[in-house]
Amino acid sequence: MEIITVNSNNIEQEHICCAITEKKGETCVSSKKAWLKERFKDGLIFRKLDARGKVFIEYIPAEKAWCPIIADGYMHINCFWVSGQFKGQGYANQLLEQCIADAKAKGKCGLTALSSTKKMPFLSDPKYLRYKGFQVADSAAPYYNLLYLPFDEKAPIPKFRDCAKQGKIREKGMVLYYSNQCPHTDKYAPIIKEIAEQHGTTVILRKIETAEQAQNAPAPFTTYSFFYNGDFVTNEIFAEKKFEKFLASNVL
Structure with a gap:
């Protein structure tokens, strides 16, 4: 098997790896593919193993990244994933070497x-990246690190934008910032809003539609950031049962 590049010419035929496996997931897949098509214009590269599996790397010039960072001149890794039966076969090294x-x-x-x-x-493995020479450039609440691999000792040190450092927003209640960078979000964001309304409350959905919005977001992970009463709660996508449990413990 070989590493291939997914682009505008073949994206409709290729499996994009991170897509959910449910039979009803096609809408989610199409939202992610539409997002990728727009980002190809900004220089996004999506490389994957020529197989149906989660073995891929996705990266883009940092100036166009959907992440609130200042990293001019860098290439930003959006997502880097090797899982399941494909672990331990050197694919992560191949993908990272091609990116470098x-x-x-x-x-x-x-x-x-x-x-x-x-x-x-949903975040890159810090242990692996540190092993490959990445260093911590900056940190943001509550657990985010911006890692970087400089090619030259004179390279500037990137950093998070101030808007994303504290893990807080002014709005009260439940607020979700999300984008179509992940195929799961377009499905589960409306679901948790509907569940909340069934319980007599609501989730305010703040969908990020542009790189500018993403670069001014209140948390580093613009794919999915859930806040409650002004405080960051999680970057992990709430499925139905997890959200019901959160409501029972914190809201109802």
């Missing part, structure tokens, strides 16, 4: 990636 080579060929000064103090769902 591509970034250098394009004159970038290094790579950045959103990670965490310990392994968290």
Whole structure:
């Protein structure tokens, strides 16, 4: 099996790896593919193993990244995932090496990636990236780390924008910031709003539609950031049962 590049010419035929496996997930898949098509214009690269599995890397020039960072001249890794039967076969190294080579060929000064103090769902594995030479450039509440791999010792140190550092917003109640960068969000954001309304409350949905909005978001992970009474709660997508449990424990 080989690593292939997904682009505007083949995206409709290719499995995009992170898509949910449910038979009813096609709407979610199409929302992610539509998001990717728009980002290809901004220089996004999506490379994956030529197989049906979660083995891929997605990266974009940091100036166009949907992440509130200041990292001019860097290439930003949106998502990097190797799972299941494909672990331990060197695919992660291949994908990262191709990303590094591509970034250098394009004159970038290094790579950045959103990670965490310990392994968290939907975020890049800090242990692996630190092993590959990434360093902590900046931190944001409550557990985010901006990692970077400079290609030159004179490369500037990237950082989070101030708007995303504190993990707080002014709005009270339940507020969800999300985007179509993940295929799961377009399905589950309306579901939790509907569940909340069934219980006599509500979730305010703040969908991020542009890179500018993402770069001014109140939390580093613009794919999904849930707040309650002004405080950041989680970047992990609420499915029905998890959200019901959160409501019972915190709201109702």
